[in-house]
Each structure stands twice: as structure tokens, then as C-alpha cells.
Amino acid sequence: MAATSVTARPGGLESALRARRAGGAKLLIPYVMAGMTDDWIEVLQAIASAGADAIEVGLPFSDPMIDGPVVQAAGLAAFERHPTIQGLLDRLATAQLGIPIAIMTYYNLVFRFGHRRFAAALTAAGVSAAIVPDLSLEELDPWAAAADAGGIETVLMVAPSTPPARVASIAARSRGFLYAITRMGVTGERTALGDAAKGVVERARAVSDLPICAGIGISTPDQAREVCEVADGVVVGSALVRRLLDGAGPEGAAEFVRELRGALGG
């Protein structure tokens, strides 16, 4: 990673991903919890250099409803370092990754910050997009208005339980990419790809030409490759976060990302 190559500007997540897809590549989006280790910024940088196309950065929330045990532990680790949200964003602003960043957090942090202020803070931190899993389509408007105005892309999710018509409505509102939840359940590693994984991607593909990235429970290079037979890319969270919690450090993280990258093809 060269600190000088700034191809990704705020707002640039979707264009970056579309460009990579157009180039025939599968998209790789690792997830890291902000502040979970002292060297988390170095981790982000290492990952960016190891072949990630974008990074999803979690902001810790006290009540992470859709997080499994590993990501919860990362959140607790972040809390133990007593970061404030602004403090984390300030650190993030220093990262200079050269690839787009999507923040992932819960709606109360956004709401409490204030929609406009939050969008501005993201922009100031060099963040392109936001994923707010507990912000359902019906409740989206106030944030979406502020995000759109502030140039922040809001990535929405479709789930195996989402009926086709609703997939279309969600896809129509999603920015950056469309996040296809591959299994019913919280984040976490699984030994096999769920039965539902490909179906949800295919339903999304039928109604949207957004890049479609599969996530939730993608744990191994093989699973990533398998789901990318239909998806445009993958989000890998717990499998990476667990390695970091186990002390993998920037190098270990980069190593895992390289494995994933390899599985997906250059």
C-alpha cells in the first residue's frame, strides 16, 4: 500500500467495486472492529495491502443485536480501551488505506450523533459508506437523506427470508453494494455455506445490477470461492476477527486476506 495512492474518495465505494467487477475480479471485503486491538490501524493497512477491495470497519455498540460471539468479544475489547466514537473516527482518518471504507454500526449511535453530523464525521474520517443493520427499509429515510446529502453510501442488506418483491425495493435503495446475508443467524464462522446462500444472491441478481457481496458466516477461502460462483464478492468478518483476537496482528491478518484473495483469484 502506498500512502499516496488515493483512488478511493468518500462516495467512491460503489464506483470502486463496479470497476473491479468490470475488470473480472471477485470482491473481497474484510471486516475489522475499530479499536479492538492497539494496532488496529496497522491491521487495516495490512489488509488493504493484502488484496482487500474495501474494508468494513465496525464501530462498537453496547447492544450489538446481530453480532455473534466473536464480533461481540471484539466490541468488548474495543470498549475496554474506552474509545469514544469520535475518537475512533479520528484514528481512522489517519489510516490512508487507498481503498474504500464502509462503517458498520447500529442505528442508535448514528441517531445519537445526529444524522447530518454523523455523515459529516464519516466523510471527515475518510469513510465512503455505512452499513446499519438494524435500520430497516421502512425506517431508512431520515438517515438516507442525510447520507445522500453528505455523500455517504448506505449499504442495505437482503436476507434469505426477504421475499422477492422486497429484495427489489431494498436493492433500489442500496448504495455501494448490496449485502446478501447468506444465512439466517448472527455473524460467526460456519463449517459450511448455508443452503440459502446462493438463492439469496440469485434473487438479488435478478432485480439489481449493483455489486452483490455475500456475508455472514463466510469463514474459509473455500466458502468464499463457492459463494462467489454466484456473488460478486464476499464480506469476511468473524473468521478474521477471531484471528486478530488470537493475536494474529497485522501480518497474520494480511496472511489470511491473501489466502482469501487467492481463493477468489487475483
Added chain:
Amino acid sequence: MAATSVTARPGGLESALRARRAGGAKLLIPYVMAGMTDDWIEVLQAIASAGADAIEVGLPFSDPMIDGPVVQAAGLAAFERHPTIQGLLDRLATAQLGIPIAIMTYYNLVFRFGHRRFAAALTAAGVSAAIVPDLSLEELDPWAAAADAGGIETVLMVAPSTPPARVASIAARSRGFLYAITRMGVTGERTALGDAAKGVVERARAVSDLPICAGIGISTPDQAREVCEVADGVVVGSALVRRLLDGAGPEGAAEFVRELRGALGG
């Protein structure tokens, strides 16, 4: 006490007490729980020699409803020696006291023995009379028939709460003497004679010429003398039993009975 002088035969309680009263004496009836000490027979003998006119001998019952703590403790002590009722009566038969004995016990023992058999067993044990406090006037007949037939006198009780008309009915059925309960409450020592004490005796006196002995809570020679201003005599239980539980032995018991005798006049 001379083992040969047998003035009291079964059935002789009332005649003995009437005779003593006629002679101007106040009647003294100490109470001892059968079997409460190993030397209880010696205790009875010592008491008889010390000026008692009759002795009330308790037969221990598991649920002594009207006994206070001291007499209950004596009953427990008797149980610890594992006596059977027949065993106690057999011992009692050996006592040769020279004064009448009234058994005091609860109705279930009588009932379980069988009325006729119990009356016969008392007679065989040299007992003249029976006091069965939980056998109320209304329930008296079956036992009274057997007792009368067997020559056992049944001593009945009147209480401060007994209305005058009922006092008369009870007095009419009482044999041996009429037991005037001087206070509402269980057996036990008291520091002063109850307010009700003399009243109950006077109500009894008004309707009966039976010897009237006051009992329940008469603890000291002074109290005995005071109640005998109206009563013909006293029953003294807990105050004596406590001394025995404290190890007074036959001599100590006799000593206390002599004190009482002295207070009542020769």
C-alpha cells in the same frame, strides 16, 4: 410411713379427704410424674410420709395439652426411661403409700387401654382415682361408667371460665374431690395467686359439699395458705416437679411437702 398401714383402699380418696377435712385439716395433694426419675417410687413414699393427704401421679402422654414446661419436661424424662403405661402402674403397685393415689393422664391413654381394663389396671396398682383433664363433662359417660363399676373415682375440674350452672353439673359428677383450677392457663409456677382463684372455689362451694382442692399454679406455701382460706386443699405440681428435675430427690421433695404442710397447718 409404715408399709403395713393400709388405710386407703381403692375408692377411698373421697372418704379419706372428707375425713381429714372433718378433722379440720387442709388437704395437701402433691403431684409427681410417674417414672420421671429412677427413684420416683421412693419420692412418692417420702412425700406420703411428709404430710401429703393424697398424691396425684401423672402418667406421661406424648401430647400433654394442659401441661406447662416443667411437667412436660418431667414427661419427657419419663419417656426417656422408655416406660410403658403398664410398666409404670406395675411399679406404682409396689409403692404401698398408705394414702390414696389419683392418676392424672390424658384420655387417649385411657381410651387405648380400654375403659374397663384401665379401671381394673388402676385398681390393681392401688390407685383410687383418675383425673383426665381432656375428658370434658359431655364426653364423660363411657369412662365414668367403667370407672364407677371398677371403683375408681373420677375427679372433675371446674375453671374460672366455667359458668355457675355448669359448675353445678360438673360437681355433681365429680368423685374424690372437686378440682378447682385457679387460673386460666397450663400447669406451672406463678409468683402470685390469680385474681380468679378464690372466685372459682367459692362458686364450687356454693353448689357442692365435695372437698374442693385448688390447683394449677399454686407454687409456694404462702399461695397454698392463701387459697386455703376458701378451698379445702391444694394440688401442688410444677413447684415440686421442678425441684425433682433439679435433683432434689426423695428428701428434697419431702422437705418441700413439709413446708407446704406447715403453711396449711398440721
Added chain:
Amino acid sequence: MMGDPGPDGRYGEFGGRFVPESLVPACLELEEAFRSAWADPAFRARLDDLLARFGGRPTPVTECHRLGERLGIRLLLKREDLAHTGSHKLNNVVGQALLTERMGKHRMIAETGAGQHGVAAATAAALLGLDCTVFMGEVDTERQALNVFRMELLGAQVKTVRTGSRTLKDAVNEALREWVATVEDTHYCLGSVMGPHPFPYMVRELQRVVGTEAHAQSLEILGAVPDVVVACVGGGSNAAGTFTGFVDTGARLVGVEAAGGAAATNGIPGILHGMRSRLLQDEDGQIREAESISAGLDYPGIGPEHAHLGSIGRAEYARATDDEVLDAFSVLARTEGIIAALEPCHALAWVIAEAGRSIAAGSTVLVTLSGRGDKDVAQVRDLLAQRAGR
């Protein structure tokens, strides 16, 4: 049947009033007060009103569809567990508290075993502003320390009884002793259909509401009286109350005792606590201690009317073992969502054992669920753990 036992309080050869003379006048006064109150529509209305608005009556009858199906019968439960304080005991104490007031007395005393009746008595006393003292054996105050605190919270004084076996029967003795000493301003609020006349009669009448309601509710649910009516028997008050509603029908009446306290089946006629009844006793007539997992059935006697109903064959008395009772407790919780007191689980255990045997398939059965099991949950946990370990 189950009518007025007359001034002698006799049920055949059983019943009566075997008390020291000091207490006879109080019993007579009580009998008169009760008879006059019971005939007084204003008293009855006040009692009914309190039982309804304070006590939660009528209690429902629940049909247990799942358990009934499993047993091949229709199973109804009369839900005394839903009465305030958690058992049928409330019916009795509210009535006696009103009587206390009516007699111009300002204090109640009561005996208690595990604490159900004591808590109920303390509750009724608090409601009417009466003083209350509860006698409880030392063994029980230790086992049921929370119930001691409950009574104290309700403003009652709890006196620990250290005499005899230091359990329920000794608490009765001590309460009777206290009553002798304080009878002028104190009413003895006995907890079951036992003791001297008029208690067995009065308590049965105060519990009659259980049977009266259950009869009407059974008709409504079944269109008929149940074939079998079952209740547990400690002293026998919930059974007596229940039986009043069915004694004049063709229903088979069954009282179920703890195997370790089965005075109705193993007892011998005798006299205790002022009544003639069947008692657990030895050769000499010394009373034996009852023993079972449910403190409420740990009584060596039964109410005299039960002894009578058994003698004449109008009711049967059966036994349930501790193991059967634990099983019944568990199965009711799991299949019907009701955690019952261990006492009525004796009645249920008998039904489970007899369904398909002396209870023909397709029969309709009413069980009086005399109380809820909250008081027993800790004990059951320990017992089940013990059983699993053995």
C-alpha cells in the same frame, strides 16, 4: 350427609369435644357465634365479598387436556392455588377472622406446620387489624425460615415451639395451651377440620365454598358431576370442603394421604387435640409422628368427619408415596404448566396410579389443587437431585 353434627359435634363415633374444662366455655361460645354468624345473611355477605374481592374467588376449574389424554380420562383441577396466599387455607382464616371480630376478640392465634396456614392466618389478621400469634415447631421454623419472615411481615408474632417433636402437632398443643391462658380476648384459628367441636364443623363449612363452586363448574364443563372426586388429606379441610359439593351425588370420593402420615388408613381410633378420630399411635396410645415430603400432610390424625366417611364407606382413603408425588409434581408442571403444592400432588399421584385401573378409561375426574408449589420448589429441586443421584 355432611350436615350439622349437632351440639355434640359427632360424626358417627368420631368428633366430640375433648378439651380441658377451661376451654369448654370458649368452645361453646365459638359454636354459638359460628352458628349465629352462619345463619346471618350480613355475615355471609361480608365473607363472600372478602373471599371474592380480597381472596380471588371463585377460583376456576381447569381442564387438563394434555394430561387427561395421556391418562385416558377427563381431568379437571379445582384451582385453589389461585386463591390469595396460594391455597384453600384462606377460605377458613377469613371466616374465622370475621368471627373473631364478631365475638369482640382482638387477637387470633394459630398453629402452623410448613407455614401455609400461619401465613394465611397472619394475612386475615392484617386485613382486619387483629393481633396475631402463630405457633410453629422449631424444626419447621428452621426449614421454613422465609415463611416465618412472611408472617412477621404481615405483622404476626411467630412463637417457636421447642416441645415434643417440635413440629405441627406440638404447635397445636402449644396453641391450645396459649388459648387456655388467653381465651378471654383471643380466638384460636385452627387450620383444618380437626380439633374440638365446633372446629371440624366450622372449618368444613368455611371450606364448603370449594365444593359448591366445583360442583357448579363441573356441571358447566362436563354437563355432569365427575365420576371421581379426589383431594389430599392432611387434617382434611380441602377434602372436606370439596366433598361437601359431591357427597350427595353418585361421585366416588377419594381422600389421599401421604404414605408416611396415613391416619385414615393406618390410624387407630383415639383422642387427640380435642377430637376423637383415627390417629397414628403406638400400643399405649402415645401419638406417633407423621413423616412425608409435604409438611402440610405431616399430621398424625385426620379430621373426625373423614374417619366417619371412611367408616361408613362413603369416601375412600388412599395413600401416595413420596416418589409418586414427585413424579406427579413434575408431570403436571411439564404437561399443563402448573406448579402445584406437594400436598395436592398426592391426590394427583393417586389418579395417575389408578387411571386405567380403578378409574376406568373415559372417566371424569376432579382433583382439588389445594395450593401452589412455590413454597416447595427449593425442596423439590433438592429431592430430584437426590433421587437422580441414588
Added chain:
Amino acid sequence: MMGDPGPDGRYGEFGGRFVPESLVPACLELEEAFRSAWADPAFRARLDDLLARFGGRPTPVTECHRLGERLGIRLLLKREDLAHTGSHKLNNVVGQALLTERMGKHRMIAETGAGQHGVAAATAAALLGLDCTVFMGEVDTERQALNVFRMELLGAQVKTVRTGSRTLKDAVNEALREWVATVEDTHYCLGSVMGPHPFPYMVRELQRVVGTEAHAQSLEILGAVPDVVVACVGGGSNAAGTFTGFVDTGARLVGVEAAGGAAATNGIPGILHGMRSRLLQDEDGQIREAESISAGLDYPGIGPEHAHLGSIGRAEYARATDDEVLDAFSVLARTEGIIAALEPCHALAWVIAEAGRSIAAGSTVLVTLSGRGDKDVAQVRDLLAQRAGR
């Protein structure tokens, strides 16, 4: 007022449905199922029948003559403590269990704090033969080990939650996580008027019976609606149910929270557990833990409809301190013979504090006694001992 919040589940600015997309279809399915069931007389009849015959409804309204006199008011208690399992929670779980069945699901999950809702949910599941898993924070499973055993007796599986503060709010998170994973055959039986639409609406409707009964009973006793209607607020279900009966009258409505968990008065608008409401939270929007002696009120939020009723001034929200609550608990036991749960003692404590102040002498006041205190007796004993010692 307190009508249908529409498809968005909005109460003014509060309410809504803030859940991961995986759960949206389940919420929509539930809303539809509930709306159709609620409009279906057969469903309503079955529910009413179970609440009556299994649950003991209607619960009475008791007038507290002695305490009322002392306070200079007429004091009525709506006696939810007499419902089966000991609180109003049963109304909700029986309804949701029937809905689970209606949706063709065979399993319920639930969160619980002290265990009241968990025990109620396990009870309803046992009644209908549904599988049941209850999530309970580790702090609570330790404090309330007996309630864990109760749920297990009822056939439920209790899952200890070791995340976050290991209390109620984390149990909700964990239940939501489980729901996401099992939504196909599993219904999430939420315990109060909180969570995503339609829960606040549905639970309020299922608790409406409290207010409907209380309204009619107040009229019968007082000849009028009470001047003041008071209920405690944890999530707010007993208060919501109560308020439905009086929101369209002139009665002053008051919800009383624990001083240490006063989201209605100290809370700031935010989003948690699928709803927008008032929450205890820090500057960043991290949720704070609530803290009070009564586990049932230890929740950092309130139902969205309460946030709304407070905002528009139709209801007031007040607080009671732990000390005031203990006093109210004791005084009710001693003067009225009712051992109440600590939760409704918050409502009572407020009445005691305000009688003669904002509650004018002679006023009529109805307090919903949402549950019985058996679960709290051991804790109160320790607290009173502690207080006596300090």
C-alpha cells in the same frame, strides 16, 4: 387514544421497527397473524377461556380500607398478583403462545430478567405443548436460581447469557439473535410493550384485559372512574394494559419507574431492541445499565407508547426510590395482608408519597398490583436487615 399504531407501529415519534432485514419478514408475518387473530372471534374466545379457566381471570379489585383511611384516600388495587404464575405476565404469554400455534410454529423463545416472564412463557408453552427456550443473563440465573429450576420443571430450556452486562437487556439481545437464526419455526415471545412493531402494540392489546376489567370494577365499587390510575413501569406492559381502560376518561394516569431505571424521565430518545423510545444512554448512544432492587424494572428503556404518552402529557411518569419501595412493601403487608411484588410497590410508594400532596385528600386511586411478592421475600428480608444495620 391508545389505538392502532398503523403498519409502521408509530406512537408519535416513537415506536417503529428497527431490526435486521432477516427479522423484518417475521415481524410482518407476526403483525399479520396478530391482526387476523385479534379480529377472529374464535381466537378471542379461546384466549378468554384460557385466561379465565387456566389463568384465573378476572382478577378482582380489592379496596384497601385500612391503608386508604391512613392515607386519606380511597385506594383500590387491581389484583394481577392473583393471576396464575403470580403476575400480569400470563395475559401476554397465553396470547402469544396461541399465536405461535396459529402461525404453525412449534417453539417459543423468551428473554427474562428475574424470571417472571420466563416462568410465564414456559408455563404457556407447557400448556400448549410448545418447545420453549428462555434466555436469562448470568447475573440473573445466579440471583434467581429457583426460577431457573421452575422454568426447567415446566419443560423449558434456560440459556444463560454471558454477554454484555449479563442481565435483562443482554438476554433480549441474545433472544433476538436466536430468533434471527430460528425464525422459521420459532416465535419470539417478548415480555413487555417493547421491541419492534408489532410487539408494543400486540403486548398492549394482550394486556388490555387488565384495564378493561379494572374500569368496570372501579365503576362497580366507586360508581365512577378513579381520579388517579397508577402502575409501575419496567418495559411498561402492566401500565399500558391498565391505561387502556382509562386513557379515554378524565383519570390522571401515572407510571412509576425505579429511580435507578427511570427511562421515561431520565431517558433520551434513541433506538434499542427494535424500537425508538426513551433510553438510558451515554453521550455516544451506548446503553447504560438500569439498577434497582426490583429486577422486573431493571430495563434501560420503556415501551415506545409510554414515551409518547409522556411527550404529549396524557400520562405522567414518576420515580420511586428503593427505600420508599421497601416501606410500601412493608406497609401493604401489615395493613392489608398482601405481600406484593417489589415492582408494583413502586406504584404504591408513589401514591403514599403523594397522598395529601398532588393526590388530594378524598381522591380515589387505583393501583395495579402487577404481581405477588413471593419471589421477593428473601431479598426483602436481606434488605431490611441491611437497612436496620446501617
